[in-house]
Amino acid sequence: MYGTQVADRTQPIGQDENAAPTVQVDFTLGLGEGRLDVSVLVPSGRVTLTQILPVLQSLSSDIMASTVEQTEAEGHRISCRAGCGACCRQMVPLSIFEAEALGDWIRTLPQERQDELARRFDAALIALRDGGMLERLNPKSLAEKNEQAAPLALDYLMLRVACPFLVDESCSIHAIRPLICREYLVTSPAEFCVFPTRDKVTGVPVPVKLSSAMFKLGVDVEGGVRGWIPLVFLFAWMKAGVRPGDAIRGEGPAVLYEVVKRLATGDAAGGV
Numbered sequence: 487m488y489g490t491q492v493a494d495r496t497q498p499i500g501q502d503e504n505a506a507p508t509v510q511v512d513f514t515l516g517l518g519e520g521r522l523d524v525s526v527l528v529p530s531g532r533v534t535l536t537q538i539l540p541v542l543q544s545l546s547s548d549i550m551a552s553t554v555e556q557t558e559a560e561g562h563r564i565s566c567r568a569g570c571g572a573c574c575r576q577m578v579p580l581s582i583f584e585a586e587a588l589g590d591w592i593r594t595l596p597q598e599r600q601d602e603l604a605r606r607f608d609a610a611l612i613a614l615r616d617g618g619m620l621e622r623l624n625p626k627s628l629a630e631k632n633e634q635a636a637p638l639a640l641d642y643l644m645l646r647v648a649c650p651f652l653v654d655e656s657c658s659i660h661a662i663r664p665l666i667c668r669e670y671l672v673t674s675p676a677e678f679c680v681f682p683t684r685d686k687v688t689g690v691p692v693p694v695k696l697s698s699a700m701f702k703l704g705v706d707v708e709g710g711v712r713g714w715i716p717l718v719f720l721f722a723w724m725k726a727g728v729r730p731g732d733a734i735r736g737e738g739p740a741v742l743y744e745v746v747k748r749l750a751t752g753d754a755a756g757g758v
């Protein structure tokens with residue numbers, strides 16, 4: 487892996503009067519055998535980790551575009567297509583910072599849209615409860631029983647409970663979807679994703695995962711064991727009114743570096 491470093495040549499970028507001032511940050515990411523030269527605009531003033539999420543989403547798009555290019559150069563074809571929501575029945579680990587951002591976004595929606603979403607989340611929780619999964623997802627229970635992630639994830643998938651944001655087999659929050667959703671691509675036939683116990687699913691290896699860096703930061707902030715929540719718990723989590731992003735606050739480049747340095751140390755290479 488190539489080293490990762492935030493360049494020291496950040497520069498003010500001219501902005502219109504209403505836009506928050508930004509600076510350009512350049513760095514290089516090692517991506518397996520390759521490397522990715524990154525140039526992003528981040529707020530120059532003080533921000534929280536949650537507030538720079540759009541920058542991380544854009545960086546994730548760049549990482550995945552490079553990963554896809556490398557995968558296709560090796561002769562593989564990505565099977566994922568718009569309108570295929572087979573993978574959206576998996577348990578989605580959502581970093582607490584992304585939960586905060588999604589919560590803020592939901593609160594801006596018209597009340598009837600919020601109510602509709604709340605109903606969808608309730609229906610998913612009821613289906614999980616009826617399938618005996620709700621108790622297993624409880625963090626306390628997970629810690630006490632030391633349940634392994636893989637069998638839990640598989641049992642969740644077999645319940646066929648769709649993500650509450652999935653509408654007509656498409657993601658209704660595509661532009662702001664979680665980092666981990668952005669990082670999931672397969673090269674095996676799409677229909678294999680429906681019954682992964684019977685068919686072999688070949689995922690695209692992602693050399694650096696921003697989602698995992700965010701989980702690690704979540705563990706640091708919470709002093710807990712995982713730093714994420716199952717996405718399906720989002721509405722319940724919102725009721726606590728916590729703002730974990732406030733714990734990682736500083737000038738934009740410094741906050742970005744808190745994430746990037748976790749990619750550099752390899753903390754982000756593992757799974758959930």
Ligand code: SF4
Nearest residue numbers: 574649651652657667
């Ligand atoms: S957030 Fe969107 S992409 Fe992620 S599981 Fe839900 S519907 Fe699918």
